[in-house]
Amino acid sequence: MKYIYIMLTQVGTLVSKSIKLYTKAKYNHASIGVDPELQVFYSFARRVRYFPIIGGLITEVVNEGMFKYYPQTECAIYALPVDEAAYNRFCTVLQKYTRESHKYRYNLLGLFGCMFNKPFQYEYRNTCAEFVAKVLHEAGIYSFNKHFSLVRPDELPGIPRLQKVYEGLMRELEIKHAV
Numbered sequence: 001m002k003y004i005y006i007m008l009t010q011v012g013t014l015v016s017k018s019i020k021l022y023t024k025a026k027y028n029h030a031s032i033g034v035d036p037e038l039q040v041f042y043s044f045a046r047r048v049r050y051f052p053i054i055g056g057l058i059t060e061v062v063n064e065g066m067f068k069y070y071p072q073t074e075c076a077i078y079a080l081p082v083d084e085a086a087y088n089r090f091c092t093v094l095q096k097y098t099r100e101s102h103k104y105r106y107n108l109l110g111l112f113g114c115m116f117n118k119p120f121q122y123e124y125r126n127t128c129a130e131f132v133a134k135v136l137h138e139a140g141i142y143s144f145n146k147h148f149s150l151v152r153p154d155e156l157p158g159i160p161r162l163q164k165v166y167e168g169l170m171r172e173l174e175i176k177h178a179v
Contacts, residue, residue: 001081001082001083002034002081002082002083002084002086002087003034003036003079003080003081003082003087004032004033004034004079004080004082004087004090004136004141005032005033005034005035005038005041005077005078005079005080005165006030006031006032006077006078006080006132006156006159006162007030007031007032007033007038007041007060007075007076007077007078008026008027008029008030008031008075008076008077008078008153008154008156008157009027009028009029009030009031009067009073009074009075009170010026010027010028010029010073010074010075011029011066011067011070011073012070012072012073013066013070016028016029019111023152023154025152025153025154026074026076026154027074027075027076027153027154028153028154029043029045029128029153030043030128030129030131030132030153030156031043031060031128031132032094032131032132032135032136033094034087034090034091034094038062038077038165038166038173039061039062040059040060040061040062041059041060041061041062042057042058042059042060042094042097042098042131043057043058043060043128043131043132044056044057044058044104044106044107044126044127044128044130044131045058045060045066045106045128046058046066046106054106055105055106055108056101056104056105056106057097057098057101057104057126057131058101059098062170062173063170063171063173067170071169071171072169073169073170073171074167074168074169074170075166075167075168075169075170075173076157076164076166076167077164077165077166077167077173078156078157078159078162078163078164078165079162079163079165080141080142080159080161080162080163081161081163082141086139086140086141089139089140089141090135090136090139090141092139093135093138093139094135097131097135103124104124104125104126105124105125106125106126106127107120107121107122107125107126107127107130107149109122109125110122110125110126110127110130110149111127113149113150114127114149114150114151114152117150119147119148119149119150120149121147121148121149126148126149127149128153129151129152129153129155129156130148130149130151132151132153132156133148133151134148136159142159142160
């Protein structure tokens with residue numbers, strides 16, 4: 001059995017606090033990966049620390065990058081068990097995105113569209129949850145019954161067979177995982 005990991009976070013930036021005010025959700029950012037050490041994830045987010053408008057596909061490393069500057073970042077990490085064939089399909093899809101990461105941008109209209117239940121889809125633009133939903137769908141693992149751009153991070157824990165493996169402060173994740 002192999003695992004795909006989904007990480008939900010609440011960082012504490014002005015943008016994430018604003019989204020939390022609107023959604024009332026505990027976590028407002030989603031990432032996905034296959035690292036069994038729970039350290040490396042992929043998502044759509046800002047590429048420049050002080051300028052949230054410039055965003056795209058990024059590699060997120062636990063307690064580095066934006067997470068390093070927000071030590072109170074809360075997170076929940078879930079494991080999705082999949083068979084070898086599904087895992088390999090997922091890795092192929094993920095590699096396609098990461099290999100062409102320079103093409104991708106953040107779907108800012110999609111963020112606002114989600115608030116008004118109005119889908120905004122662009123070929124090379126995604127929100128964080130839209131990306132997670134797309135890669136799961138493209139790998140044939142799970143499909144939401146809605147447009148990708150309308151999927152919200154707080155809906156991801158509803159994926160069948162998803163198992164919570166950690167919840168708490170991100171800075172404590174390394175300590176607990178190392179034990």
